[in-house]
Amino acid sequence: xxxxxxxxxxxxxxxxxxxxxxxxxxxxxxxxxxxxxxxxxxxxxxxxxxxxxxxxxxxxxxxxxxxxxxxxxxxxxxxxxxxxxxxxxxxxxxxxxxxxxxxxxxxxxxxxxxxxxxxxxxxxxxxxxxxxxxxxxxxxxxxxxxxxxxxxxxxxxxxxxxxxxxxxxxxxxxxxxxxxxxxxxxxxxxxxxxxxxxxxxxxxxxxxxxxxxxxxxxxxxxxxxxxxxxxxxxxxxxxxxxxxxxxxxxxxxxxxxxxxxxxxxxxxxxxxxxxxxxxxxxxxxxxxx
Amino acid sequence: xxxxxxxxxxxxxxxxxxxxxxxxxxxxxxxxxxxxxxxxxxxxxxxxxxxxxxxxxxxxxxxxxxxxxxxxxxxxxxxxxxxxxxxxxxxxxxxxxxxxxxxxxxxxxxxxxxxxxxxxxxxxxxxxxxxxxxxxxxxxxxxxxxxxxxxxxxxxxxxxxxxxxxxxxxxxxxxxxxxxxxxxxxxxxxxxxxxxxxxxxxxxxxxxxxxxxxxxxxxxxxxxxxxxxxxxxxxxxxxxxxxxxxxxxxxxxxxxxxxxxxxxxxxxxxxxxxxxxxxxxxxxxxxxxxxxxxxxxxxxxxxxxxxxxxxxxxxxxxxxxxxxxxxxxxxxxxxxxxxxxxxxxxxxxxxxxxxxxxxxxxxxxxxxxxxxxxxxxxxxxxxxxxxxxxxxxxxxxxxxxxxxxxxxxxxxxxxxxxxxxxxxxxxxxxxxxxxxxxxxxxxxxxxxxxxxxxxxxxxxxxxxxxxxxxxxxxxxxxxxxxxxxxxxxxxxxxxxxxxxxxxxxxxxxxxxxxxxxxxxxxxxxxxxxxx
Numbered sequence: 098x099x100x101x102x103x104x105x106x107x108x109x110x111x112x113x114x115x116x117x118x119x120x121x122x123x124x125x126x127x128x129x130x131x132x133x134x135x136x137x138x139x140x141x142x143x144x145x146x147x148x149x150x151x152x153x154x155x156x157x158x159x160x161x162x163x164x165x166x167x168x169x170x171x172x173x174x175x176x177x178x179x180x181x182x183x184x185x186x187x188x189x190x191x192x193x194x195x196x197x198x199x200x201x202x203x204x205x206x207x208x209x210x211x212x213x214x215x216x217x218x219x220x221x222x223x224x225x226x227x228x229x230x231x232x233x234x235x236x237x238x239x240x241x242x243x244x245x246x247x248x249x250x251x252x253x254x255x256x257x258x259x260x261x262x263x264x265x266x267x268x269x270x271x272x273x274x275x276x277x278x279x280x281x282x283x284x285x286x287x288x289x290x291x292x293x294x295x296x297x298x299x300x301x302x303x304x305x306x307x308x309x310x311x312x313x314x315x316x317x318x319x320x321x322x323x324x325x326x327x328x329x330x331x332x333x334x335x336x337x338x339x340x341x342x343x344x345x346x347x348x349x350x351x352x353x354x355x356x357x358x359x360x361x362x363x364x365x366x367x368x369x370x371x372x373x374x375x376x377x378x379x380x381x382x383x384x385x386x
Numbered sequence: 387x388x389x390x391x392x393x394x395x396x397x398x399x400x401x402x403x404x405x406x407x408x409x410x411x412x413x414x415x416x417x418x419x420x421x422x423x424x425x426x427x428x429x430x431x432x433x434x435x436x437x438x439x440x441x442x443x444x445x446x447x448x449x450x451x452x453x454x455x456x457x458x459x460x461x462x463x464x465x466x467x468x469x470x471x472x473x474x475x476x477x478x479x480x481x482x483x484x485x486x487x488x489x490x491x492x493x494x495x496x497x498x499x500x501x502x503x504x505x506x507x508x509x510x511x512x513x514x515x516x517x518x519x520x521x522x523x524x525x526x527x528x529x530x531x532x533x534x535x536x537x538x539x540x541x542x543x544x545x546x547x548x549x550x551x552x553x554x555x556x557x558x559x560x561x562x563x564x565x566x567x568x569x570x571x572x573x574x575x576x577x578x579x580x581x582x583x584x585x586x587x588x589x590x591x592x593x594x595x596x597x598x599x600x601x602x603x604x605x606x607x608x609x610x611x612x613x614x615x616x617x618x619x620x621x622x623x624x625x626x627x628x629x630x631x632x633x634x635x636x637x638x639x640x641x642x643x644x645x646x647x648x649x650x651x652x653x654x655x656x657x658x659x660x661x662x663x664x665x666x667x668x669x670x671x672x673x674x675x676x677x678x679x680x681x682x683x684x685x686x687x688x689x690x691x692x693x694x695x696x697x698x699x700x701x702x703x704x705x706x707x708x709x710x711x712x713x714x715x716x717x718x719x720x721x722x723x724x725x726x727x728x729x730x731x732x733x734x735x736x737x738x739x740x741x742x743x744x745x746x747x748x749x750x751x752x753x754x755x756x757x758x759x760x761x762x763x764x765x766x767x768x769x770x771x772x773x774x775x776x777x778x779x780x781x782x783x784x785x786x787x788x789x790x791x792x793x794x795x796x797x798x799x800x801x802x803x804x805x806x807x808x809x810x811x812x813x814x815x816x817x818x819x820x821x822x823x824x825x826x827x828x829x830x831x832x833x834x835x836x837x838x839x840x841x842x843x844x845x846x847x848x849x850x851x852x853x854x855x856x857x858x859x860x861x862x863x864x865x866x867x868x869x870x871x872x873x874x875x876x877x878x879x880x881x882x883x884x885x886x887x888x889x890x891x892x893x894x895x896x897x898x899x900x901x902x903x904x905x906x907x908x909x910x911x912x913x914x915x916x917x
Binding site: 100101104105108111121122123125126127146148149171172173174175185260261262263264265266267268269270271272273274275276278279280281291293294295305306308309310311312313314318334339340341343344345346347364365367 | 571619688
């Protein structure tokens with residue numbers, strides 16, 4: 098008893114100061130890739146090496162449409178190894194409310210050798226107003242945390258209850274979601290609480306490409322969740338099917354089976370990325386309910 | 387032909403006994419010998435190897451070779467731990483007569499694998515004690531996805547057909563408790579049906595393969611480098627081990643070896659994976675008997691290892707580190723220093739946290755004699771890895787089949803005979819200490835040099851077995867190459883596939899409230915099992 102107390106006291110507080118301060122992420126960490134669209138010379142090597150098709154291109158005569166889909170990206174950084182126009186940032190926070198918000202594309206004129214002549218049209222991206230801004234200019238997460246509390250108080254009482262559903266994940270996302278409950282990330286600080294049954298839940302946190310064998314269970318879990326309910330797709334597989342895509346045994350991303358309110362990319366997204374996504378989503382409830 | 391000398395006497399006896407019905411023996415690698423035999427020989431050779439030479443049947447799978455050889459092949463992979471070699475028996479199965487004699491009655495370890503072959507290839511195991519579907523649930527149409535004439539992207543019709551009929555236990559006061567596939571905790575999906583009379587469990591039926599994702603078929607459809615990333619997604623908690631086992635298989639096919647520095651870095655990453663998982667499990671086992679304080683300390687310590695992983699490899703689960711022919715990223719001096727620092731800090735921290743368990747008699751009381759897996763049962767089911775070692779099964783590929791840089795260190799393998807939750811916990815604790823010491827040795831001996839060897843073009847229609855001792859147990863990847871640097875088949879064997887049936891045995895006689903802790907003490911992967 099005294100031993101337990103002594104150990105806890107001598108350990109002290111280990112909870113991260115995030116979101117009051119920037120997250121503690123190693124400079125070696127691989128977050129989302131950033132493409133220097135204006136100076137991108139050739140999309141082909143990066144597209145060829147990308148394991149999930151997150152970087153892709155379509156050629157039509159003398160023009161090429163090149164595309165980056167963060168919903169498919171596993172942040173492996175192989176593209177940055179072969180293409181100087183691509184840089185891996187250490188920050189992976191890029192949750193979006195709409196699937197399209199994770200897509201960025203640009204059109205190029207093509208030279209005879211297949212490299213890009215020049216950017217034809219400005220970048221087309223239906224990016225959300227907030228998440229294209231540099232981190233420093235974004236709406237402060239702290240305010241959002243405040244908003245969450247405000248909204249959670251209004252809609253869900255003093256807490257947001259989450260049921261996690263693994264619909265086919267490799268268990269990588271589960272490792273990081275469990276970490277939200279660790280003393281280091283401590284999601285309960287924000288009134289975010291994981292519950293045992295969909296009947297008690299306000300939100301489903303769904304991982305994995307939806308496996309054919311889990312489709313029915315996912316639909317039933319969704320139906321068992323009382324309204325208003327939110328669905329969050331976690332990880333590259335949850336957002337788009339990831340490296341598994343759509344095949345005889347999987348249905349692809351979560352939104353192929355049930356409606357999704359938030360996409361949190363990553364493979365797996367680290368706890369900060371998940372927390373950031375959840376907090377930002379709860380800022381949105383103002384307008385949609 | 388260069389064959390490991392220790393395997394020669396066994397091969398001699400097999401050829402003597404079965405004569406010219408063994409069609410060919412060849413050894414592409416000294417410790418990997420293929421025996422091609424006639425179909426009806428499979429049970430006999432299996433019995434001979436299993437009973438007489440104490441070989442373990444570590445993997446059983448089929449391969450569709452109709453295009454080239456006009457036949458299916460069945461492969462039986464035997465590990466001979468004392469001899470340090472693998473004997474792989476191959477027998478043909480005619481497409482006109484798609485059936486084979488089941489060996490499950492003699493070697494229970496292949497029960498699920500034979501049923502999987504039935505589902506995926508449509509080859510029927512004759513005299514199998516429980517020949518029901520497993521990988522494709524009952525409401526699937528009649529398809530066999532791993533046959534070559536089945537396309538990966540096939541869109542199957544909506545669910546139809548019967549639901550699974552669970553076996554129920556009948557009797558006065560007996561009732562059934564269904565659990566899953568969506569569980570109460572943050573874990574993967576699977577269905578457990580408990581039959582109970584009062585508190586004690588009479589029978590537990592497992593229903594798995596909810597997260598079957600067509601992974602093996604997908605390997606046949608992806609370019610080789612992408613397969614490494616796919617291997618990382620077989621089981622997230624064993625990302626590096628699976629990816630390394632896959633790379634190992636490809637390197638063996640190509641006849642190259644990763645350079646020394648890469649082998650050392652691989653070993654370090656494998657041990658880091660072991661440490662973070664074991665620490666997490668130690669805490670999770672404690673939380674399942676309501677000792678949450680230890681769980682919180684363990685999550686805190688695991689977080690430190692995950693952050694170190696990120697610092698070393700750019701990803702907290704060590705993803706993106708593995709590559710064909712070696713490793714992708716080097717550790718610079720500062721990173722090695724950070725690694726050493728964390729190891730030094732982990733020791734006293736772990737010691738004080740583990741002390742909390744040892745000083746809590748009520749916690750230990752819940753662990754003792756709970757979920758006992760007897761050594762004899764473990765042997766019958768071929769239980770591998772840490773669960774096997776807690777039940778008297780003295781095997782560890784790091785010691786018996788040294789891969790990566792494990793030939794450069796001495797690996798001490800903890801083995802206990804009791805097989806209860808406490809001893810699965812003890813094995814983890816011992817292994818964490820051993821891993822810390824192994825990493826120190828690897829760091830002190832870390833050689834300089836290149837990080838990868840060129841793989842070059844792979845020979846066509848060649849096969850190889852890659853293996854790695856992951857934190858949970860032994861992982862095998864068997865590949866056969868096709869034309870154009872593609873794979874014609876990749877068989878993934880995660881230790882979970884072998885160990886899940888053991889959970890059914892271990893829980894019998896225990897009470898349902900102890901199921902979470904027993905389950906956690908095995909901590910098997912659903913995704914690795916279902917693929």
